[in-house]
Amino acid sequence: MTSETGLRTVPVNTRARITAVHADGELGRRIRDMGLIPGTEIAVTGKAPLRDPVALRLRDFTLTLRNNEADHIRVEILEG
Numbered sequence: 001m002t003s004e005t006g007l008r009t010v011p012v013n014t015r016a017r018i019t020a021v022h023a024d025g026e027l028g029r030r031i032r033d034m035g036l037i038p039g040t041e042i043a044v045t046g047k048a049p050l051r052d053p054v055a056l057r058l059r060d061f062t063l064t065l066r067n068n069e070a071d072h073i074r075v076e077i078l079e080g
Contacts, residue, residue, distance in 0.1 A: 003077050007070040008054065010044045016075035017041050023072035035059055036073060 010016055018040045023031055035058060036042075045062065046055040053064040065073075 004074055005077065007044075007065070007073040007075050008067050010054075010075060010077065012044050012047055015041060015043045015078040017078055018073060019076050020074040021072060022074065023069075027069070027072065031069060031072060034063055036063075036065075041078070042075070 004019055007016070007018075018036060018038050020038055021028060021031055021036060040058055043057040044054060045057045047053075052067040054067065054070055056063045056065065
């Protein structure tokens, strides 16, 4: 069973796969330019003390996103 959720709510040390990016215009282009496209596997590696930003690991690099950016990304949690 897969569960789809917003990237902001994914707990630290969890792997997920991007299912959709719901952002248009400059923000959508910026998110996609960072490699955050549907089908990409990511791991949430950390969150700041106030939970913003969120740190992600994908394709051998680490990326941080603000929560207002992460809100546009839907993911499915991967088992194991």
